[in-house]
Amino acid sequence: MRIAGYLRASSRAPLSQVAKTSLATVLAWLVSTVVMGEPLPIFAAIAALLVVQPSVNQSISRGIERSIGVILGVLLASAAAAIFAAGSWIVLAVVVAALLLGWVLRLSPSSATQIPISAMLMLSIGAATPNYAFERVLETMIGAAVAMTVNVTIAPPVLLVPAHVAVSRLLRECAATLEHLARSLREPQDAASLEELLVHARSLRSLESAASAAIATGEESLTLNPRRAAHRRVLERESQLLGRGRVLARRILGMSRAFRDHYDANLHNEPTVSEIARELSRASHDLVLLANENDPPPATTPRGKRGTAGSVTAAIVSEDGNPASTPIDDDLVPALTAPLMIPRPHPQHWVLIGSLMEDMRRVREEITGEADG
Numbered sequence: 537m538r539i540a541g542y543l544r545a546s547s548r549a550p551l552s553q554v555a556k557t558s559l560a561t562v563l564a565w566l567v568s569t570v571v572m573g574e575p576l577p578i579f580a581a582i583a584a585l586l587v588v589q590p591s592v593n594q595s596i597s598r599g600i601e602r603s604i605g606v607i608l609g610v611l612l613a614s615a616a617a618a619i620f621a622a623g624s625w626i627v628l629a630v631v632v633a634a635l636l637l638g639w640v641l642r643l644s645p646s647s648a649t650q651i652p653i654s655a656m657l658m659l660s661i662g663a664a665t666p667n668y669a670f671e672r673v674l675e676t677m678i679g680a681a682v683a684m685t686v687n688v689t690i691a692p693p694v695l696l697v698p699a700h701v702a703v704s705r706l707l708r709e710c711a712a713t714l715e716h717l718a719r720s721l722r723e724p725q726d727a728a729s730l731e732e733l734l735v736h737a738r739s740l741r742s743l744e745s746a747a748s749a750a751i752a753t754g755e756e757s758l759t760l761n762p763r764r765a766a767h768r769r770v771l772e773r774e775s776q777l778l779g780r781g782r783v784l785a786r787r788i789l790g791m792s793r794a795f796r797d798h799y800d801a802n803l804h805n806e807p808t809v810s811e812i813a814r815e816l817s818r819a820s821h822d823l824v825l826l827a828n829e830n831d832p833p834p835a836t837t838p839r840g841k842r843g844t845a846g847s848v849t850a851a852i853v854s855e856d857g858n859p860a861s862t863p864i865d866d867d868l869v870p871a872l873t874a875p876l877m878i879p880r881p882h883p884q885h886w887v888l889i890g891s892l893m894e895d896m897r898r899v900r901e902e903i904t905g906e907a908d909g
């Protein structure tokens with residue numbers, strides 16, 4: 537079972553990618569046969585298989601890399617064959633020289649690997665085949681060109697949905713952590729509960745990284761994509777939300793850490809702390825509204841009904857499933873009030889209260905958009 541786990545990927549490519557790769561391979565084979573009269577254009581098919589990538593930009597890059605690797609490998613092998621006599625040691629020496637050449641030129645792994653492969657084929661097969669070098673280069677370039685053309689013209693992928701899902705998940709988990717912190721401020725906490733809150737807040741880092749990677753993948757899918765104009769604005773919106781979510785995640789982690797480090801058993805009796813907890817619940821509510829801005833409304837949701845899956849209510853309930861102690865009057869209306877004003881913090885808790893207030897100010901700015909202005 538463990539061996540099978542190493543061999544299998546966590547996710548598989550879309551079926552459309554498999555269909556495009558198959559089509560590109562068949563077309564490269566047919567075009568090479570017609571243009572070059574080659575009955576078995578293996579290298580054109582190999583180039584097509586390797587060049588079709590998930591994005592247009594990657595496909596073009598891979599085509600250029602493979603062509604450069606083939607040309608350098610053929611030139612290196614031709615020079616070695618012209619200078620030295622035939623022999624097995626020449627093949628090994630050229631392979632080492634090809635690897636060093638790729639290292640010196642700082643080529644990508646794809647190009648650096650292609651150089652020794654082409655050189656070995658040139659010295660082993662090309663020595664007995666006239667015009668092998670020229671035919672191999674031309675055949676490879678035909679396969680790469682066909683593959684790039686297929687990937688550009690037939691439904692080039694636009695990977696925006698994973699970016700939207702990742703950013704929305706980050707914002708919703710930030711909201712859930714804010715509500716978790718609000719509950720912790722209202723009730724006495726033991727050491728295990730404090731650590732659980734901090735672990736929850738630290739998990740936002742991995743969600744932030746996943747959202748950043750999804751945004752980068754989305755940008756990659758739009759680079760050189762003929763459909764990029766229709767989707768660029770959507771990705772820019774997700775990138776803007778990610779920037780706000782990144783700030784929120786770091787502020788929430790700081791609040792959770794400060795609460796853990798400066799916790800006092802009587803903290804929940806402090807009136808100012810109760811007000812901060814109320815504002816945290818309001819911030820959680822509004823953050824879910826922000827995450828839901830780009831989500832289409834459920835088609836089966838009756839007008840005015842609340843508490844459906846994915847609604848704001850789900851983010852502001854207590855751990856036992858009961859409503860939070862500071863319910864929001866309207867789940868669809870922003871709930872944040874003006875920033876709290878504390879003229880004289882409690883002398884025993886002033887460090888924690890001041891830290892929470894400063895972080896709450898930045899959280900409020902990010903949720904309302906005031907930080908962008």
